[in-house]
Each structure stands twice: as structure tokens, then as C-alpha cells.
Amino acid sequence: MKRLLIPLAAAGLSAAAIAMPANAEPHWATDNLTPKPADAYGAAAFWLDSNGAALRKATQYRLDAKDVPKLVTSSGKGTADGKPGMTGPTTAAKAGASKNVNLPKTIGKVFFLDRAGHYRWCSATSIQSRNRNLVATAGHCVYENGKDVFQKWVFVPGYYQGKAPWGVYVGAYAFTAYDLDTYDDYDGDYAFVAVHNGFSLTTSKEVVKSEFGQWAGDKWVQHEEIKKEEYDAGFAKYGAAGPYWSKDFDVTPEKVGHSYTGQKVLTKVEVSEADYAKAPKDTASDVNGEQYEQVGPTPISQEEYKKLADLKGDGKFLGKLDVTKNASGGETAWFETHYYIKQWVKAGKTIRYFRDHYFIGIAKDTGRLGDVVGGQGFAWNQPLGQQVTVFGYPSDPHPDGDRPYTGVTPKWCSGKTGTKSYQVNMFKVETHQVLKCSMTGGADGGPWLMKYNNGKRTGYVNGVTSMFHDNDGNERIDFISSAIFDGETADVYNKANYAETKKIVGPNGELLK
Structure with missing residues (x-):
């Protein structure tokens, strides 16, 4: 996979500091x-549109495994490869007291599109970093089969039923273990993602067509069917350049020129992209064949794309179809675009009249992730047998079909990790740490927090949920496992720690360049 250079903070990292011997494999990969x-x-905007409809549509991401992977005692001991270390948490949450476990504000869901175009999610947490912009999750929740990153990747802290209470944070750069990225080796099934400042779509505003055309942010058109009297008055005032238009639903309407003195209507006719490009731009002269509007590119599913591609092959679809591909040629997202020109026709018996309403979405910058919800600490090279509290959004049923979790609200497990490491041959794992816990898929990527302070709601991330296991063979998940955070993990984290990201909307809700 092609490696990418990213902006680094000025403090301390020179080219010499990150240089490696020519034949040495790096511990980290970035994309x-x-x-x-x-x-x-x-x-x-894709995830927030229609009051979070895409967020609610998403389902938990499932590993490509036919059966629950088996745990085997490892010949290795999962021993540290260097000195133990810890980096303290940052907090934006007020301390509180509760006999139950207080859920941290840092946890939430990551959402993304997989290669098949399905809307997916995993669990994750905000983690401490110098730029307060870092998310920790499982590597398989960022990289598909260890090869290419998922599309439209966002983190939503505190997610609940389509709501993003502290904004949406879009992933800018992903960092993971070299072995996961190169060999799909789940000993490195973790990722740190640097995210842009969060934002929320707070409201929308109807604007005139000229302002709509200049707006760089989210925008859309709504078509309202109106009566002929309103159309006549509006068209008389604004002409063909205005928001008023009509459509003749006669099967074979007769085309006429602007000079035709009989009853006529100005309609919009769909054409191909090539014909649209040849058409003159709006001259306000009301002549036939001028460009009217382009609608799209609009995201569609892979299934819709295939159907439209068949229609296009038969000459029954005039629009344009686009597909986004990853570095290895796999399709990741699909789009359709339609093109329309103006056309005068004789008025028939089935004319309907419309007015276009132009809306722009007003966004609000919610700030850096760590400033809004805080960030958990980070720990590496710790001995096994640690007391941890694990959070996540479980949703999958158990192997026996029972489904005790919905994925709507976060859950937790608490206990000591095993004192031995384990192998999972199906995923090339030589040393994973394990915890007795019945959370199921959907909790992938959730943090394993050492020294969790229930009042401050903070601890130290010493693992992230990678896989789920039925150790006693009763078709119930009874163990979860995580990569062991060692010196290599610290190296990956250190690279991510210096990633710089940006604001994406300005003070007036406009898109920044």
C-alpha cells in the first residue's frame, strides 16, 4: 500500500528523528x-442528513469469520518489549459519585461505508493527544481486511438513536500497526485516528438561487407543486431564470419556440451529460435547450447502482453513474447525477406546475474532540492480569441466536484480564489478552480502561476489543480479546499523537478551504 505523508506538529519531530534503516520494517502505517x-x-453531512437517517440505518460491522474464532493458549507469554509507560487522561467531564459504573463521555460509535456500500458502525473512544483530536478503536473498524481504509469514516461520541449530542468528528488520518495493514495480522488490531474539529448541522435556511449556487456547504432543493395561478404570477415576475417551472405529462408534447403565441409552458427535460455540456448556459433569453440544472452527485447503494447501470446499458437511463474505488481497485461508494435543459412545449392537458425552494445547511463548529468530551489516558507494556473496565455498544446475537443487546446504548464489563496470552489461528494472532465478558459484536473497538476512576470517568486505554469467543462451547460469548498494547503500539500512538487536523466550518457555518 502506498504510504502517505501527513502534517506533523513543529515541536520535536525532525526527518532524522523518524528515519529508519533502509531494510527495517516500520512498526506503524498511516493512510x-x-x-x-x-x-x-x-x-x-452524509451521516447527519434527514435528522441522522443514515446513522440509524447503520448496522454493526461483522468480522469475516464463519464461526466464532477459537482461543488457544499461546506459546508466548505476551511479555513487555520495553519499559512500561502511561500517559494521563484529559477530562471535560465533571466528577460525580455513583454506586454503578458512570459511562464516560469519551465513548461513542464510529460510522463508515464498507466496500459493499453498507452503512456500518463499531465502538471507540476519544484518547488523550497533544492536539486533542485522537480516537482509539479496533484496526478492523478502520481498515477493511487490513488493506484499505473505509469511506466516510466519522466518530460520534455519546451516540444515541441517530443523535450526535457533541457533534460529528470526521477522520482525517488513520494510524495502525504495520503488520495489520500489510499482513492482516490481528496482533495489531488497533488504530488511532486523528479527526477534524467536530460540527453539527444546527439549522437550515431558505435562500435565493444565486446565494444557493455560491454556498460551499450542505445544500438541497425541494420541489413544491403549486397551482397554475401561482405559477403564472411567479413566472411573469422572474422569468425562466426563476424558481418556477412546469412539466407537461403528455406522452408526446409538441416543442415550440419562445416566439410561439399560443398557450405554451417552459419545461425541464433530462438529457445526457454530454448534451448538457453542449447546451448554452442560462442567458435569461428563454430559448429552448439552455442548461437548467444539474442534480447530484447523489450517493446511492451498490444495488441501486447495478440496476441503473443495466438501464443505462439499455439506453433507458440518461444520468451519469460514478463509482469511487480504493487503492486495490475495490468499489467503495456509488453516485448518480442527472442533467436538465429548458424546453418550450405546447400546453397539453396534463400540465403540472412547480416551484423550487433552495435550502442551505447551517453548521456549527463544536471544537476539538478532547476539549469537548475529554480523552482517556494511554498505557503500554503493562503486565497481564490487570483490572480493567471495558465499554462498547454490543448488538450481535450470541451463536445460539439469543440477542440480549440492541446496540442502542453502551454496556460495560469489568474484571481482571487473563494472566496468560492466547492465540487465535484464524486471524494470525499469536498473543492476545483476554477478559471474561459476554458482550457481543458491535462492541468491537471499545476501550479496555485500566485504573478506571468512576468519579472522573477516566482511565488508561490498555487495549481495544478485537474479537469475541465461546471458550466453553455452549454457543454463548464468554470471552473477548484485545491486542496487547506494547512498545510497538506506543510507536503507532506516538505517530498519531503529532497529527494536525483542522476546523472545517467557519463562524457563519460556511465551509472553510
């Missing part, structure tokens, strides 16, 4: 997610 503000805005 772009959505580094450009315009693309990041589009990714967040």
Missing part, C-alpha cells in the same frame, strides 16, 4: 481518510 475540509464536510 489518509478525509484530510480535505470540503470532503470532510460532505462525509459528516
Whole structure:
């Protein structure tokens, strides 16, 4: 996979400091997610549109495994590869007291599109970093089969039923273990993602067509059917350049020129992209064949794309179809675009009249992730047998079909990790740490927090949920496992710690360049 250079903070990292011997394999890999503000805005708007409809549509991501992977005692001991270390948490939450476990504000869901175009989610947490912009999750919740990053990747802390109470944070750069990225080796099934400032779509405003055309952020058109009297008055005032238009639903309407003195209507006719490009731009002269509007690119599912591609092959679809591909040629997202020109026709018997309403979405910058919800600490090279509290959004049923979790609200497990490490041959794992816990899939990527302070709601991330296991063979999940956070993990974290990200909307809700 092609490696990408990213901006680094000025303090301390020189080219010499990150140079490696020519034949040495690095411990870390990095890839772009959505580094450009315009693309990041589009990714967040995709999930927030229609009051979070896409968020609610998403389902938990499932590992590509036919059966629950088996745990085997490892020949290795999962021993430290260096001195133990810890980096303290940052907090934006007020301390509290409760006999139950207080849920940290840092946890939430990551949402993304997989290669098949399905809307997916995993669990994750905000983690401490110098730029207060880092998310920790499982590597398989960022990289598909260890090869390419998922599309439209966002983090929503405190997610609940389509709501993003503290905003949406779009992934800019992803960092993971070299072995996961290169060999799909789940000993490195973790990732740290640097995210842009969060934002929320707070409201919308109806504007005139000219302002709509200049707006760089989220925008859309709504078509309202109106009566002929309103159309006549509006068209008389604004002409063909205005928001009023009509459509003749006669099967074979007769085309006429602007000079035709009989009853006529100005309609919009769909054409191909090539014919649209040849058509003159709006001259306000009301002549036939001028450009009217382009609608799209609009995201569609892979299934819709295939159906439209068949229709296009038969000459029954005039629009344009686009597909986004990853570095290895796999399809990741699909789009349709339609093109319309103006056309005068004789008025028939089935004319309907419309007015276009132009809306822009007003966004609000919610600030850096760590400033809003805080960030958990980070620990590495700790001995096994640690007391941990694990959080996540479990949703999958147990192997026997029972489904005790919905994935709507976060759950938790608490206990000591095993004192031995384990192998999972199906995923090339030589040393994973394990915890007795019945959470199921959907909790993938959730943090394993050492020294969890229930009042401050903070601890130290010493693992993230990677896999789920039925150790006693009763078709119930009874153990979860995580990569062991060692010196290599600390190296990956250190690279992510210096990643710089941006605001993507300005003070007036406009998209920043």
C-alpha cells in the first residue's frame, strides 16, 4: 500500500528523528481518510442528513469469520518489549459519585461505508493527544481486511438513536500497526485516528438561487407543486431564470419556440451529460435547450447502482453513474447525477406546475474532540492480569441466536484480564489478552480502561476489543480479546499523537478551504 505523508506538529519531530534503516520494517502505517475540509464536510453531512437517517440505518460491522474464532493458549507469554509507560487522561467531564459504573463521555460509535456500500458502525473512544483530536478503536473498524481504509469514516461520541449530542468528528488520518495493514495480522488490531474539529448541522435556511449556487456547504432543493395561478404570477415576475417551472405529462408534447403565441409552458427535460455540456448556459433569453440544472452527485447503494447501470446499458437511463474505488481497485461508494435543459412545449392537458425552494445547511463548529468530551489516558507494556473496565455498544446475537443487546446504548464489563496470552489461528494472532465478558459484536473497538476512576470517568486505554469467543462451547460469548498494547503500539500512538487536523466550518457555518 502506498504510504502517505501527513502534517506533523513543529515541536520535536525532525526527518532524522523518524528515519529508519533502509531494510527495517516500520512498526506503524498511516493512510489518509478525509484530510480535505470540503470532503470532510460532505462525509459528516452524509451521516447527519434527514435528522441522522443514515446513522440509524447503520448496522454493526461483522468480522469475516464463519464461526466464532477459537482461543488457544499461546506459546508466548505476551511479555513487555520495553519499559512500561502511561500517559494521563484529559477530562471535560465533571466528577460525580455513583454506586454503578458512570459511562464516560469519551465513548461513542464510529460510522463508515464498507466496500459493499453498507452503512456500518463499531465502538471507540476519544484518547488523550497533544492536539486533542485522537480516537482509539479496533484496526478492523478502520481498515477493511487490513488493506484499505473505509469511506466516510466519522466518530460520534455519546451516540444515541441517530443523535450526535457533541457533534460529528470526521477522520482525517488513520494510524495502525504495520503488520495489520500489510499482513492482516490481528496482533495489531488497533488504530488511532486523528479527526477534524467536530460540527453539527444546527439549522437550515431558505435562500435565493444565486446565494444557493455560491454556498460551499450542505445544500438541497425541494420541489413544491403549486397551482397554475401561482405559477403564472411567479413566472411573469422572474422569468425562466426563476424558481418556477412546469412539466407537461403528455406522452408526446409538441416543442415550440419562445416566439410561439399560443398557450405554451417552459419545461425541464433530462438529457445526457454530454448534451448538457453542449447546451448554452442560462442567458435569461428563454430559448429552448439552455442548461437548467444539474442534480447530484447523489450517493446511492451498490444495488441501486447495478440496476441503473443495466438501464443505462439499455439506453433507458440518461444520468451519469460514478463509482469511487480504493487503492486495490475495490468499489467503495456509488453516485448518480442527472442533467436538465429548458424546453418550450405546447400546453397539453396534463400540465403540472412547480416551484423550487433552495435550502442551505447551517453548521456549527463544536471544537476539538478532547476539549469537548475529554480523552482517556494511554498505557503500554503493562503486565497481564490487570483490572480493567471495558465499554462498547454490543448488538450481535450470541451463536445460539439469543440477542440480549440492541446496540442502542453502551454496556460495560469489568474484571481482571487473563494472566496468560492466547492465540487465535484464524486471524494470525499469536498473543492476545483476554477478559471474561459476554458482550457481543458491535462492541468491537471499545476501550479496555485500566485504573478506571468512576468519579472522573477516566482511565488508561490498555487495549481495544478485537474479537469475541465461546471458550466453553455452549454457543454463548464468554470471552473477548484485545491486542496487547506494547512498545510497538506506543510507536503507532506516538505517530498519531503529532497529527494536525483542522476546523472545517467557519463562524457563519460556511465551509472553510
